[in-house]
Amino acid sequence: MEVFDIIAQSEDFKYFAKSGNSIAHSVMLINRDEEYALDFAKLLAALILDGKIDKSSQNYQKVMLGSHPDVKYYPAQNQLLVADSEEIVSESFVRPIFSSRKIFIIKNIDNSTESAQNKLLKTLEEPSEDAYLILTCSNPNQVLPTIKSRCIKRELAKVPEEQILALLGESENSALAAVVADGGVGKAQRLANKEGLDELASVAVEILTKMLSSKQILEFSKKIQKFPKDFELFIQCLSFAVESLLQIKAGVEPKLAIFKEQLASKADDYTIRALCKINEKICELEREMFYNVNPIFAIENLLLNILEVKYICK
Numbered sequence: 001m002e003v004f005d006i007i008a009q010s011e012d013f014k015y016f017a018k019s020g021n022s023i024a025h026s027v028m029l030i031n032r033d034e035e036y037a038l039d040f041a042k043l044l045a046a047l048i049l050d051g052k053i054d055k056s057s058q059n060y061q062k063v064m065l066g067s068h069p070d071v072k073y074y075p076a077q078n079q080l081l082v083a084d085s086e087e088i089v090s091e092s093f094v095r096p097i098f099s100s101r102k103i104f105i106i107k108n109i110d111n112s113t114e115s116a117q118n119k120l121l122k123t124l125e126e127p128s129e130d131a132y133l134i135l136t137c138s139n140p141n142q143v144l145p146t147i148k149s150r151c152i153k154r155e156l157a158k159v160p161e162e163q164i165l166a167l168l169g170e171s172e173n174s175a176l177a178a179v180v181a182d183g184g185v186g187k188a189q190r191l192a193n194k195e196g197l198d199e200l201a202s203v204a205v206e207i208l209t210k211m212l213s214s215k216q217i218l219e220f221s222k223k224i225q226k227f228p229k230d231f232e233l234f235i236q237c238l239s240f241a242v243e244s245l246l247q248i249k250a251g252v253e254p255k256l257a258i259f260k261e262q263l264a265s266k267a268d269d270y271t272i273r274a275l276c277k278i279n280e281k282i283c284e285l286e287r288e289m290f291y292n293v294n295p296i297f298a299i300e301n302l303l304l305n306i307l308e309v310k311y312i313c314k
Helices: 005-007 012-016 034-050 058-065 082-091 112-125 162-167 176-179 184-190 198-212 214-224 230-250 256-265 274-290 295-312
Strands: 027-028 071-074 102-106 131-137 152-155
Touching: 005 012, 005 034, 005 162, 012 034, 012 152, 027 034, 034 058, 034 071, 034 102, 034 131, 034 184, 071 082, 082 102, 082 112, 112 131, 162 176, 162 184, 176 184, 176 198, 176 230, 176 256, 198 214, 198 230, 198 256, 198 295, 214 295, 230 256, 230 274, 230 295, 274 295
Parallel strands: 027 131, 027 152, 071 102, 102 131
Antiparallel strands: none
16 A cells, blocks of 8 residues: 555545545645645645546656646745745746646645745635645644635544554554554654664653652653654653553553553553643643753653652542
8 A cells, every 4th residue: 555545545535536627726735744745735736637536647647756847846945935935926827838737736834934925825816727726734823814714724634543554564663653653644654664763662651650759750861861853752652651541441452552561550550630630741741842942851840740640649
């Protein structure tokens, strides 16, 4: 199975496929997985050009190879700038070369400047007859309301874990990567090849099963600091470990099934109230990390909070 097969089978893509030749000229695809959103945009471009998915068509093949002259990708760098928007506006009035339609795929519109977004407004509101704009977005709150109001918005569903596993195939990290990716295909593919993923997840599980006093906080902090670029990933692993404990207490299969025995042995040490409170603390930490706080200090504070909550909510 390939990523494009997964996309074609999704309800999100079927929603657009039903429209046939009547797909809106301005579409916003919302998904936290940037790679998946971009792949979805590529397949949607092929659908717009042919009115259906035909793997034998030249339009489809050229789009998949990234060589279609009528499918343009922006920005060239990390952020859409005013100059990019001006080029899109100008190019949208140039007739297509190879097909009857011209498509502009704008990646991560939420990462663009406000001025660049404003430059696109008129084109989004009154696109030329043969021009289509597909915008991808991780955080719609960072997009101007005037941009959002001019697009058909589709929040792409998470990809089922079994489909991600089928895509990854058999590898040492496949099962764990499929869980931690939380429905993100691109993220799962990166994690499947990531060295130390199992160790990072093990540390998260050990914190909940082996950390008994504040004297151990420094010990676990040092373990986490071995992965200085992966603090956010650690927090996600910890969140899944807490969720798995809740699932074990509810009598269902835990997300982190590979740590089931280890977690189950300590499940009685936590009340459901304690686990819910710990989950709240993890969510608070995720918000703090967004504002560039000192990650080590924030994580050590979280470890202390886990011990306190565990004691108070006996």
